[in-house]
Amino acid sequence: MSAVDLARSIKKACSIEEVEPKRKHVRACIVYTWDHQSATQFFSILKSVPLAPSEIQVFKCLIVVHKVVQEGHPTALREAIRNTEWIRSLGRVPSNEYGRLIQRYASCICEKLMFQASHRGFDGGMFEYKEYTSLAVVSDPDRGYDTLWSLMDLLEEVMETCKLMLASMGRRRKAELVVAAVVPLVTESYGIFKFCTAMLRALTQEIDDHAALEQLSERYRMQHRDLFELYADCSSIKSLTSLISLPKLPPEPESFDMTDKTPLERAKVLSTDQRLAIHLALQSINHSREPVSFYSVSQLANEIAVSAEPSIPAIIRLTHQVTTLLQRNPSPLLAQASQLYFQALLSPSQQDIINANTNLQNLLINSPAHIFDPPTPQTHTSA
Structure with missing residues (x-):
């Protein structure tokens, strides 16, 4: 050469x-x-x-x-x-x-x-x-x-x-x-x-x-x-x-020194x-305090849908936000649309992802506004 x-x-x-x-x-x-x-x-x-x-x-x-x-x-x-x-x-x-x-x-x-x-x-x-x-x-x-x-x-x-x-x-x-x-x-x-x-x-x-x-x-x-x-x-x-x-x-x-280990002490x-599942759980917990809004859910869903390689943190954040919405408003339609959305991410067809995202976005737009509000703490008054 x-x-x-x-x-x-x-x-x-x-x-x-x-x-x-x-x-x-x-x-x-x-x-x-x-x-x-x-x-x-x-x-x-x-x-x-x-x-x-x-x-x-x-x-x-x-x-x-x-x-x-x-x-x-x-x-x-x-x-x-x-x-x-x-x-x-x-x-x-x-x-x-x-x-x-x-x-x-x-x-x-x-x-x-x-x-x-x-x-x-x-x-x-x-x-x-x-x-x-x-x-x-x-x-x-x-x-x-x-x-x-x-x-x-x-x-x-x-x-x-x-x-x-x-x-x-x-x-x-x-x-x-x-x-x-x-x-x-x-x-x-x-x-x-x-x-x-x-x-x-x-x-x-x-x-x-x-x-x-x-x-x-x-x-x-x-x-x-x-x-x-x-x-x-x-x-x-x-x-x-x-x-x-x-x-x-x-x-x-x-472990480089096992001399002091007993069977009861072994890690x-x-x-x-299992370690991967724990890692993902920790990541999910880290997002537990993030506020949920129509804008944040919609933006995340759009970003992931158009990304050639969606990042794990983004998927975990969206999972947390959608789960929070479903806890506030257990809508079967929203649950189904969310499931279809995440299933579509596994599809090799970009059109499947676009269709699922469009369906989810439409449901989000038509969801009652109160599901995006944080729950009001209950107060107990004495009789």
Whole structure:
């Protein structure tokens, strides 16, 4: 593959169209770095591509950089580190449609590069677990503790960036490009988490005083929970699951010290489905205090109906609001229209969703106004 072919692939991968960078073009960039054992030419050409003022092109450029760093020749990581400030400059865009996502994504990639620049024991752009690397890092317990804490900081950054991407999908008519950015973030998060698991396991074996690791262990458990919920949210996005096999975390985090456990003290193990149900229940409770109005119900129903990938939080909010209406006014017609609406969301036909939404909107318009008012507290007077 020549430099001319590489330039053509980069240009097509970073085109102005609001679609994901085609995999064949991204793949060509990755293969070039392996064929030439270098990523210098890749970054040289990429930096010459006129991206401004197109937010879409900048966003696609970040996706390409992330993928090449992850899957390209190890020199891609080194070249990316040398170009950290240029990547950071891509995030300095106005906060328009993609502005906030670009700023966060560029910052996330730079955090990754800065971590790997200061921790040379992590080879390559992917955090693939290597036993010898993990053990080498933890041979000095103090250094191992600091390294693992920094790695968890990076995981936090990746998860928050991914959550921001997911949250933005409900507000977009086209979410294809955002989904393309979520793919390498999910891959990144799982690689880091596996490495954290390996390092914490090795530290536990290295250090006799396990109480000294309690803060790390507690943070590990919290990140396991957050990552589990993040992957649960991702699993509802069909266009994402068609691109990547989502990681499957065990329902409970690994326990690194079982010496003090007795059968009575063992934590209850919940299945993946049970944890997902609890996660959704918690999300629903979080919306319990939201006021219900005709406008809020109508707007939410419309947003979800026209969205290519409705977000889970939006669906949960609408569920709460419709349920509240039915509690105030147990109308069989409203209940039926709501059921048909949610069933239509499972249909591959957009027309089914439009029809069900129209039916629900008509019923909402004709519903008595008092069902949108909060219930009046009852007062008891003494005789």
